[in-house]
Amino acid sequence: xxxPTAIPVKPRVAVHKFSSCDGCQLALLNLGEDLLELAERVxxxxxxxxxxxxxxxxxxxxxxxxxxxxxxxxxRIRHIREHSRMLIAIGACATSGGxxxxxxxxxxxxxxxxxxxxxxxxxxxxxxxxxxxxxxxDFELWGCPVSGPxxxxxxxxxxxxxxPRDNADKVCTECKRHGYPCVMVSRGIACMGPVTRxxxxxxxxxLGRDCYGCYxxxxxxxxxxxxxxxxxxxxxxxAVVRRFQSINSQAPAFLAAADKARMACDx
Amino acid sequence: xxxxxxxxxxxxxxxxxxxxxxxxxxxYRCLGPTRENGAIVMRELExxxxxxxGLQAEQAPGHYRLTSDPHNRYFAWSNGPQxxxxxxxxxxxSLWRVERDEAGSLRFAAVLPAADKQAIIGVRACDLAALAxxxxxxxxxxxxxxxxxxxxxxxxxxxxxxxxxxxxxxxASTGDGPTPTAGYDLALxxxxxxxxxxxxxxxxxxxxxxxxxAPATSRQIEAARQQGAAAAAAQTRRLPGRNLRDALMSxxxxxRWDEVAARCLACGNCTAVCPTCFCHAEIDEPAxxxxxxxxxxxxxxxxxxSHGHLHGFNVRPDIRSRYRQWLTHKLxxxxxxxxxxxxxxCGRCIAWCPVGIDLTEETAALIEGGQx
Numbered sequence: 285x286x287x288p289t290a291i292p293v294k295p296r297v298a299v300h301k302f303s304s305c306d307g308c309q310l311a312l313l314n315l316g317e318d319l320l321e322l323a324e325r326v327x328x329x330x331x332x333x334x335x336x337x338x339x340x341x342x343x344x345x346x347x348x349x350x351x352x353x354x355x356x357x358x359x360r361i362r363h364i365r366e367h368s369r370m371l372i373a374i375g376a377c378a379t380s381g382g383x384x385x386x387x388x389x390x391x392x393x394x395x396x397x398x399x400x401x402x403x404x405x406x407x408x409x410x411x412x413x414x415x416x417x418x419x420x421x422d423f424e425l426w427g428c429p430v431s432g433p434x435x436x437x438x439x440x441x442x443x444x445x446x447x448p449r450d451n452a453d454k455v456c457t458e459c460k461r462h463g464y465p466c467v468m469v470s471r472g473i474a475c476m477g478p479v480t481r482x483x484x485x486x487x488x489x490x491l492g493r494d495c496y497g498c499y500x501x502x503x504x505x506x507x508x509x510x511x512x513x514x515x516x517x518x519x520x521x522x523a524v525v526r527r528f529q530s531i532n533s534q535a536p537a538f539l540a541a542a543d544k545a546r547m548a549c550d551x
Numbered sequence: 552x553x554x555x556x557x558x559x560x561x562x563x564x565x566x567x568x569x570x571x572x573x574x575x576x577x578x579y580r581c582l583g584p585t586r587e588n589g590a591i592v593m594r595e596l597e598x599x600x601x602x603x604x605g606l607q608a609e610q611a612p613g614h615y616r617l618t619s620d621p622h623n624r625y626f627a628w629s630n631g632p633q634x635x636x637x638x639x640x641x642x643x644x645s646l647w648r649v650e651r652d653e654a655g656s657l658r659f660a661a662v663l664p665a666a667d668k669q670a671i672i673g674v675r676a677c678d679l680a681a682l683a684x685x686x687x688x689x690x691x692x693x694x695x696x697x698x699x700x701x702x703x704x705x706x707x708x709x710x711x712x713x714x715x716x717x718x719x720x721x722x723a724s725t726g727d728g729p730t731p732t733a734g735y736d737l738a739l740x741x742x743x744x745x746x747x748x749x750x751x752x753x754x755x756x757x758x759x760x761x762x763x764x765a766p767a768t769s770r771q772i773e774a775a776r777q778q779g780a781a782a783a784a785a786q787t788r789r790l791p792g793r794n795l796r797d798a799l800m801s802x803x804x805x806x807r808w809d810e811v812a813a814r815c816l817a818c819g820n821c822t823a824v825c826p827t828c829f830c831h832a833e834i835d836e837p838a839x840x841x842x843x844x845x846x847x848x849x850x851x852x853x854x855x856x857s858h859g860h861l862h863g864f865n866v867r868p869d870i871r872s873r874y875r876q877w878l879t880h881k882l883x884x885x886x887x888x889x890x891x892x893x894x895x896x897c898g899r900c901i902a903w904c905p906v907g908i909d910l911t912e913e914t915a916a917l918i919e920g921g922q923x
Contacts (some may be wrong), residue, residue, distance in 0.1 A: 321839045440837045449834060453819070453855045456905075460823030461642035461850050463592065465632050468905040470589035470615045478816040478905050492588050503856045504870055506816050513613075513906045 295344035295443070298330035300364055302350025302357050303384055303412060307429035308375035309333040309349055315432045322436065325443060345370045345442060347435075351377040353384055353412040365419035372438065373415040376428035380500055380535040383428075385412040388534055414534070423448055426481050428498035428531045434483055451482050452503035455495050458486035467494055474514045476527060479505035479537070500532040507541035521548035552712065552731050552738040552749050556772045560764030563745040567625070568599035570709070570737075571672070573761055575599065579670035579707055582638075584628065590615055591631035593638070593671055602672065610717035610898065613907025620715075626673055626741050629717040632903055634678040636826050638669060639703045640685060643849045646698065646833070650843040662845070664698055670707035674735070676728030677720075677897035679710055681826030683734055687889050688829050698848070707754065710735035714778050716786050719898030721911055724789035727895040730779035740775035747775045788901075788911045790882070791918050793892060798918045799883040803875065807917050812871035814906055819852030821900035821908075822877060827893045832857065853877050882914060 299309055312319065313333055328334065329341045339360075346368035352361055365371055376382045387395060388411045396403045415421050425434055441448040455477035459466065467473045467489050476497035477489060488495050501507075507528065514524050528542040553559070562570065571581050583602050585594035591608055607620040608628040620627035645662040652658055689699035713720070713729035722728030731738045736755030739746040747767045750756035792798070822828040832851035837844040851858055853876045859867030867873045885893035894910070901909045 318839055325839075325841060436839060437836075440839065440841075443841060444837055451857075453852075453857070454817070456816075456818035456820050457823070457850070457852065457855065460820060463633060463637055463642070465588045465590035465592065465615070466820060466903055466905060467588070469613055469903050470617075472614075475905070478818040478820075504817050506813075506870060509814050509816055509906055512814075 294325065294327045296329050296341065297326045297345045297347070297439075298339075298341060298343040298364075298368070299328070299333070299347045300330065300339065300349065300360075301332065302348060302361065302378065302415070303353035304350030304375065304377040304382065306333060306349070308378075308427075311429045311432045312347075312435050315436065318432070318436060322439060326439070340367070342367045343369070345372065345439075347372050347374050348378050348415050349374050351381045351384060351412045351414060352409070352418055354408050356407070358409070358418065361415060361418050370422045370442070371415070371419065372423045372425065373421045374425045374427075374430050374435070376426065376498060376500060376531045377412075378415045379424045379426050380532040380538075381412040381414050383531055383533075385534040386529065388412060389529075412534075423450070425483075426500040426532075427483050431484060453482045454478055454502045454505075455480045455482050455484070455486055455489070455499070458482045458484070459489045462486055462490060464490050467492065468513070468517075472517055474517050474519050474523075474527060476510075479507050479510050479541075496530055497527070497538065498531045500535045501537035505537045507537055508544070511541055511545055521545050525549065552710075552735075552740065552747075552751070553772055553776050555749070556767070556769065559747050559749045559767040559772055560759060560762070561745055561767040561771055562739070562748045562762065562764050564625075566745070566762060566764070567602060569762060570758070571596060571599035571602070573758055574670040574707060577668070577758070579668045581670045581672060583672040584626075584631065586617060589617060591617070591628050593631070593634060593673070596672075607715065608717060610719045610902040611907070612719070612901050612909045613904055615902050622743075624714070624741055626711045626713075626739075627715045629713055629715060629720055630675055630677070630897055630899065632824050632899065634674050634826065635671060635682050635706070635708070636685070638671065639682065639706065640689065640699055640829060640831075640850075641702065641848075643847055644698055645845045646848050648843060648845045661697070664701055666702045666705045668705045668707070670709060672709040672711075674708050674710050675713055675722075675897070676710065676731040677722045677725075677895040678826055679708065679731055679734035680722075680725075680727035680895040681897070682708075684827045684889060684891075684893060684895070685829060707758075708735045708737075710738040710751075712738070712740040712775065712779055713782050714741060716782050717898060717902065718787060719901040720786050720896065721788040721790060721898060722896035723783035723786045724793075725892065725894055725896035726793060729782040729786075730776075740778065742771060742774055742778075747771050788898065788909075790892075790894065790896070790911055791915055794886060795892070795914065795918065796883040796886045799879050799914075802917050803879070805917050807913065808871050808875050811874050811908060811913050812869065814908055815854075815870050815874050816906060817854040817870045817873055818905060819854035820903050820905060821910075822852040822854060823850060824899040824903045825881070826897060826899070827881075827895060828852070830858065853880070878910070878913065878917075881910075 438448040475494035477495035481499040481502045524545040528538040605623040689696040710731040735751040881893040
């Protein structure tokens with residue numbers, strides 16, 4: 285197509301995997317035709333799930349899925365940062381440490397000896413940590429997994445030379461735009477939506493169940509008020525801990541909420 | 552709805568499907584109360600006989616449960632999480648789009664909704680009062696919003712008098728219900744065997760005439776009138792006055808704001824279910840090929856972070872300032888803008904607040920507690 289475009293040359297893009305389940309990469313792959321269209325506008329130099337492999341390449345934009353969980357991860361993330369103009373962390377693992385960060389509050393080494401017949405073959409760090417704990421991150425996309433449309437919106441914004449829209453509002457805003465009745469109010473279910481970042485399109489409440497917080501804490505997340513309401517709804521303090529200790533257990537707002545609820549368990 | 556009793560008709564229950572059929576025949580998509588996900592929502596009726604009977608909604612702060620009406624009435628529920636607002640002020644819609652043509656120039660085009668004719672059966676007096684306020688905002692002289700206008704003019708509103716207010720209702724104290732007085736095409740009052748029916752517009756009158764109803768008797772009209780008075784008397788919540796502007800604006804540093812902020816989730820649910828809230832954000836959705844973009848309007852809330860962004864800083868960074876903004880706009884500065892309060896007493900913000908914050912209780916605590 286003729287005419288000016290914001291970026292005259294195709295930016296080079298890499299999609300890296302760290303400690304993760306690959307679900308965020310799949311969100312990108314599942315875009316189908318949109319991904320093909322996107323591939324016309326960028327040069328995908330490294331995306332193992334899709335084919336191209338060149339993990340050491342110099343790129344304009346690096347998407348990073350997964351947490352830093354092994355000694356090898358530590359080395360690799362530094363290399364990627366040095367060789368990427370822009371680094372975007374995608375998904376719960378990359379933004380908060382992910383489900384595997386549940387070991388941060390436990391004795392991970394002991395788990396390894398109980399689970400694996402050859403624990404000496406496992407090289408993992410004591411803690412699973414987000415990418416931003418190790419290198420500068422230019423933008424974070426939360427979610428477990430991230431949604432395809434969110435990924436597209438980010439790439440699109442960057443191609444136009446604009447800052448991606450950072451929507452830190454609560455899941456409730458999406459429920460309401462879809463016209464889903466609030467499950468906390470109409471069914472008395474303990475829903476994490478009022479403290480959780482939007483982006484999923486209120487997927488779970490739309491199916492009549494509770495949000496479990498997979499997009500991490502929203503801005504101004506009043507976890508104290510929500511935990512108190514969970515208590516009024518009949519959740520024991522231990523169950524309140526579990527609500528906050530899930531996919532994004534190490535996100536500071538959820539970690540603090542779980543610690544408070546844990547103190548109530550001990551009392 | 553009883554100002555011209557000689558023009559009121561009586562519609563036996565058996566004739567309710569004919570009203571729906573008539574509206575369908577006139578090209579209206581007919582929406583009515585439907586049970587969905589534990590609440591009463593307005594959805595398209597699949598057949599004229601599809602209006603559910605016997606639904607009731609028990610409401611309290613942070614609480615909404617469907618129950619059964621022992622009298623098996625059609626409209627014994629007071630309201631659901633939404634009524635008219637999403638149909639006139641769409642939660643998300645395109646305002647305009649832009650495309651890059653072959654020569655590289657940008658071409659802008661307005662996008663107007665292809666609004667269907669829609670009839671909503673079962674709107675309440677509070678909903679109509681709220682719609683009048685939305686009209687005042689979106690259709691004000693010189694600033695007419697074409698998107699809202701197009702949806703709005705396609706609406707046919709069948710109002711129903713409230714006979715069973717919820718514990719969260721306080722329309723009697725705001726002067727907006729429970730009997731509809733204006734803004735409807737047709738209004739119904741449900742009695743034991745049928746409805747007292749009146750028209751409130753020419754199109755309503757035309758529909759009513761085709762139903763060839765017998766005139767309502769003076770006993771039927773009196774029964775409906777008394778039912779409305781009883782529903783008003785049954786309401787337990789109230790606001791401390793109709794104009795609280797000065798009272799609230801002189802309490803901007805009241806300690807109650809901190810107290811409510813500790814309980815408030817800043818989820819914005821109160822503003823989304825509020826039938827008069829009209830705040831929105833505008834976002835751009837560029838096409839993947841980089842050659843086109845749509846400019847979208849989405850519902851926004853004063854409880855969100857971006858709503859308070861000004862150049863370089865945020866005017867409402869914390870929950871205290873956001874709750875204060877919501878309450879003082881709704882009950883105080885609304886008077887400056889629209890000549891009345893922005894609250895119509897529907898109680899949705901009370902029932903649909905996940906932690907049950909009660910606007911009437913907060914207002915009373917701010918005002919009746921005296922000057923700080």
